[in-house]
Structures are given as C-alpha cells and as structure tokens.
Amino acid sequence: MKKTEYDLVIVGAGPAGLSAAIYSARARLSVLVLEEAAPGGQILVTDLVENYPGFPEGISGAELMMKISEQAQRFDAEIATEEVTGLDLSGPVKKLRLSGGEVSARAVILATGASPRKLGIPGEDRYYGQGVSTCATCDAPFFKDAAVAAVGGGDTAVQESLFLTRFVDKVHLIHRRDQLRATRILQERAFANDKIEMVWNSIPLEVKGGDAGVESVSVKNVKTGEESDLKVSGCFIWVGVTPNTAFLQGAVDLDENGFIRADQRMQTSVPGVYAAGDVRNTPLRQVVTAVGDGAVAATEASHYIENSF
Ligand code: NAP
Numbered sequence: 518m519k520k521t522e523y524d525l526v527i528v529g530a531g532p533a534g535l536s537a538a539i540y541s542a543r544a545r546l547s548v549l550v551l552e553e554a555a556p557g558g559q560i561l562v563t564d565l566v567e568n569y570p571g572f573p574e575g576i577s578g579a580e581l582m583m584k585i586s587e588q589a590q591r592f593d594a595e596i597a598t599e600e601v602t603g604l605d606l607s608g609p610v611k612k613l614r615l616s617g618g619e620v621s622a623r624a625v626i627l628a629t630g631a632s633p634r635k636l637g638i639p640g641e642d643r644y645y646g647q648g649v650s651t652c653a654t655c656d657a658p659f660f661k662d663a664a665v666a667a668v669g670g671g672d673t674a675v676q677e678s679l680f681l682t683r684f685v686d687k688v689h690l691i692h693r694r695d696q697l698r699a700t701r702i703l704q705e706r707a708f709a710n711d712k713i714e715m716v717w718n719s720i721p722l723e724v725k726g727g728d729a730g731v732e733s734v735s736v737k738n739v740k741t742g743e744e745s746d747l748k749v750s751g752c753f754i755w756v757g758v759t760p761n762t763a764f765l766q767g768a769v770d771l772d773e774n775g776f777i778r779a780d781q782r783m784q785t786s787v788p789g790v791y792a793a794g795d796v797r798n799t800p801l802r803q804v805v806t807a808v809g810d811g812a813v814a815a816t817e818a819s820h821y822i823e824n825s826f
Contacts, residue, residue, distance in 0.1 A: 523549045526622035531558020532804045533794025534628035535585045536811030538594035544819040553600040557582035562654045564680045624789045624818040631758035631795040640724030648731025653677040657684040665751035666734040674755035675699035682712040691716040772798045783814035
C-alpha cells in the first residue's frame with residue numbers, strides 16, 4: 518500500500534468492487550481496493566459471458582475482468598493483495614486490519630462476493646481437487662472423454678455442464694427437481710446436447726473413490742427412493758453460492774442467508790459503509806448488476822464523504 522489513510526477502501530476486486538473503483542477514482546477520491554486473491558472474482562473462471570452488453574460475440578470472464586481492472590487502474594485506483602483480518606467500522610474513521618498492516622478510510626464499500634456452496638455429503642471434501650470440483654474452466658481438460666457428474670439446476674450448473682461437453686464424453690446432470698432453474702436459452706442448449714443426460718428428481722448421497730480419485734457418485738431418486746451408483750471420474754458441484762461475509766464478524770447487518778442487508782443506495786446498517794454485488798441481498802447476481810451496484814455505492818460513498826467531513 519502506498520498510504521495508510523484513504524478516502525475510500527473497497528474490499529473485493531470483482532466486477533462490483535472494480536466498478537466502484539472506476540467511479541470513485543473518477544470522483545477524485547483516494548481509493549484502495551483490497552483483494553486477497555487475483556482481481557476478478559467468481560467470473561474469472563467463466564468460459565464465456567454472453568449477457569454482458571457491449572460484447573455481441575460474448576467475452577471470456579478472464580478477459581472481461583482484465584479490461585475492467587485496467588480501466589480502474591487507469592483512473593489511479595490502487596489495488597493491493599491483502600486479506601482483511603479485522604475491522605472497526607463503527608466510528609466516522611473506519612479502520613481495517615490487514616495481513617500487511619492497517620489502513621483507515623472515511624467510507625468503505627464491501628464487495629467480497631460469494632463462493633460456491635458445498636453439498637455437505639461424504640466424499641465431497643475428501644476428493645476435492647481429486648475429481649470433485651467447482652470450476653469447469655480449470656478442471657475440464659482432466660476429464661477428456663470421461664463421464665462426469667454435475668449437480669445443480671441453475672445457470673451455473675447448466676452453463677458449465679455445456680462447457681464440460683467440449684471435453685468429456687458424458688455429463689450426468691443431477692437435479693433435485695424435474696425442472697431446471699436456469700435461463701431458458703441455456704436449458705434449450707442443454708436439452709439439445711446429447712452428451713448431457715438429465716438425472717431428474719435426484720440428490721447425490723456420496724462421492725466414492727479410491728486413492729487415484731473419484732470413481733462414482735451414489736444418487737437417490739427423491740420420488741421413488743431408489744438409490745443407484747453413477748460411474749464417473751469427476752463430480753462438479755454447482756448448487757448456488759454462499760456470501761463471503763465471515764470476516765465481517767457482525768460489523769453490519771446480514772439477512773437470514775448471510776448476505777449483507779443494503780438498501781437501493783447500497784447503504785448498509787452502518788453509516789459510511791456500503792455493499793455491492795453478489796455479497797448484497799440482491800434479486801439478481803450477474804456481472805451487469807454487480808457493476809451497477811458498484812457505481813451506485815461509489816457515488817453514494819462520495820456524497821457521504823463530501824457531506825460528513
Ligand atoms: P442458483 O441459481 O441458486 O441455483 C442453485 C441450483 O442448485 C438450483 O437449481 C438448486 O435447486 C440447486 N441446489 C441448491 N441446493 C442444493 C442441494 N443442497 N442439493 C441439490 N441441489 C441444490 O445458483 P447458481 O446457478 O450458482 O447461480 C448463482 C447466480 O449467478 C444466479 O443469480 C445466476 O443467475 C447467476 N449466474 C448467471 C449466469 C448467466 O447469466 N449465464 C451464469 C452463472 C450464474 P432448485 O432449483 O430446486 O432450488
């Protein structure tokens with residue numbers, strides 16, 4: 518970090534955090550963006566983003582985030598690789614303890630996003646990285662011409678299963694109901710793809726394997742109670758997301774699912790503290806809504822700083 522005092526600290530460098538950085542740096546605030554991993558967030562591992570306006574042919578998640586990150590830095594937002602290990606947001610000067618020191622700010626935007634939710638079944642942790650995965654772009658090539666299982670019925674499960682079919686021989690898509698939640702266009706593509714086999718009304722019970730990795734996934738049909746084993750060498754789990762809010766330790770109000778409560782101005786329960794993107798209690802978790810949240814949060818934070826100090 519170049520300084521220890523900033524106008525605004527943004528926690529998280531995904532689409533929401535970086536969009537907030539562009540808006541606040543252009544408002545000439547001194548801005549620090551904290552990111553514990555590489556800038557980009559969850560979208561970084563998405564093969565193709567087709568619904569972000571301005572890219573008629575689609576764009577890879579990694580390329581989109583590289584462009585957004587470059588844009589933020591062009592306007593002098595500082596991005597630091599730091600983990601927030603403690604914080605005091607209650608007073609007019611917000612204090613954040615980091616892995617590499619301490620910083621203070623007049624306003625804070627929380628944009629820490631969400632992470633893939635776990636199923637909590639036996640074998641899931643044991644074989645994570647050895648056949649169990651949440652990232653098709655990272656791991657699909659390991660399953661060339663193999664059969665894999667995928668779990669979930671939302672946009673992620675269907676879009677990523679479609680991506681898997683470029684490599685694998687068969688995707689058994691296990692869904693707990695008999696209708697997908699995913700967007701219609703993705704459903705149509707999945708149903709038209711003969712490498713995707715739907716395993717309807719079913720939940721996975723266990724990921725089984727040996728020393729070399731996953732060998733099967735046992736599934737139960739919730740309608741008939743029948744149990745069976747799918748012979749697969751991989752199991753991709755896409756059953757939604759869980760918000761990255763543990764580090765907050767009660768600093769702002771959360772909803773019943775752990776997402777940060779924020780109003781339409783992205784204001785949280787604490788004055789001068791805003792939330793943006795997937796970590797917020799929002800009805801839609803997309804890049805396009807995250808960047809919108811970031812813009813609103815940055816504008817509101819800028820007004821707050823002007824009026825409060
Ligand atoms: P999601 O929309 O919450 O879907 C989660 C899926 O997992 C649902 O089908 C759900 O079943 C199933 N599920 C949840 N818990 C389960 C459990 N314990 N056992 C078995 N199945 C379980 O999550 P997502 O697909 O990760 O999407 C997250 C957000 O990102 C959404 O807002 C989505 O629109 C967005 N996204 C968009 C795109 C795109 O636009 N192309 C791509 C990826 C993600 P039920 O349907 O029965 O609830």
